[in-house]
Amino acid sequence: xxxxxxxxxxxxxxxxxxxxxxxxxxxxxxxxxxxxxxxxxxxxxxxxxxxxxxxxxxxxxxxxxxxxxxxxxxxxxxxxxxxxxxxxxxxxxxxxxxxxxxxxxxxxxxxxxxxxxxxxxxxxxxxxxxxxxxxxxxxxxxxxxxxxxxxxxxxxxxxxxxxxxxxxxxxxxxxxxxxxxxxxxxxxxxxxxxxxxxxxxxxxxxxxxxxxxxxxxxxxxxxxxxxxxxxxxxxxxxxxxxxxxx
Numbered sequence: 001x002x003x004x005x006x007x008x009x010x011x012x013x014x015x016x017x018x019x020x021x022x023x024x025x026x027x028x029x030x031x032x033x034x035x036x037x038x039x040x041x042x043x044x045x046x047x048x049x050x051x052x053x054x055x056x057x058x059x060x061x062x063x064x065x066x067x068x069x070x071x072x073x074x075x076x077x078x079x080x081x082x083x084x085x086x087x088x089x090x091x092x093x094x095x096x097x098x099x100x101x102x103x104x105x106x107x108x109x110x111x112x113x114x115x116x117x118x119x120x121x122x123x124x125x126x127x128x129x130x131x132x133x134x135x136x137x138x139x140x141x142x143x144x145x146x147x148x149x150x151x152x153x154x155x156x157x158x159x160x161x162x163x164x165x166x167x168x169x170x171x172x173x174x175x176x177x178x179x180x181x182x183x184x185x186x187x188x189x190x191x192x193x194x195x196x197x198x199x200x201x202x203x204x205x206x207x208x209x210x211x212x213x214x215x216x217x218x219x220x221x222x223x224x225x226x227x228x229x230x231x232x233x234x235x236x237x238x239x240x241x242x243x244x245x246x
Contacts, residue, residue, distance in 0.1 A: 026127065026131030027049065027131055029049070030135040034136040034137070037110070037117070037138070039202065042111045043110050044109050044110075045064070045107060045135060046107045047064075049106055054103060057079040057102055059127055060076070060079075062074075062076040062096060062106045063075050063123075066122075068120060073086065073094060073108065073121065074086065093112055095111075097109070114139070114200065118138055119137060120134050120135070120136050120137075121134065140172060142228055142230055144169050145168070145232050146168040146234040147167050147168075150162060150164055158213055158215055162210070165207070165208050166208075166221035166234060168232055169202075171225055174195050174205070176223075177193055177222070177223055179191055187209060190210060192208045193206070207221065217238045218237045219236055
């Protein structure tokens with residue numbers, strides 16, 4: 001039975017339409033690994049999209065938002081920035097690279113990074129169809145050089161119990177702390193750690209080690225920032241006098 005020419009034409013149109021739709025799907029790319037930004041510095045959140053030809057900016061919409069809360073970080077449409085709905089915490093701190101938007105670069109420059117910026121960000125792009133992708137921003141700040149103090153400080157004898165306190169401040173995130181004696185033996189099971197955040201969200205870390213003194217003992221404290229792979233070191237040597245009956 002011969003095919004109806006009308007159905008043949010409709011079938012061809014359907015195949016062409018599906019093929020065009022498949023080609024028009026927008027691929028949006030962001031880093032798979034977390035982006036680490038230094039507190040107080042600027043960071044670029046990379047986002048790119050694929051398109052067959054350069055895009056006219058009036059036809060392009062780019063929208064950045066916090067993935068979890070849906071708060072607006074930065075918007076662009078109609079050829080210009082759209083910031084009326086931007087969350088106040090991001091005001092004056094965000095910028096797109098306008099000269100590169102038409103070439104597929106929808107990256108966001110975030111200035112003066114603070115701890116509260118940490119989290120997941122979603123990049124939405126629309127020309128005809130649209131696509132989106134999310135990335136994770138982590139914030140890091142280096143800790144000060146640790147300082148070790150001793151309590152009590154005087155009249156110490158072998159067998160006395162003392163408290164050694166290691167303090168480092170101004171860092172983020174929470175650090176790892178390792179205590180060792182002079183022979184390299186790990187004493188970390190005997191410590192008590194605490195962290196207190198300041199108004200900027202940066203931590204002061206205090207670690208207390210209780211030990212029973214031996215003559216001429218050395219103890220060291222290492223403070224490790226896991227994101228920056230940085231380590232601070234401090235040590236103290238305690239000289240204990242032994243009374244001898246003459």
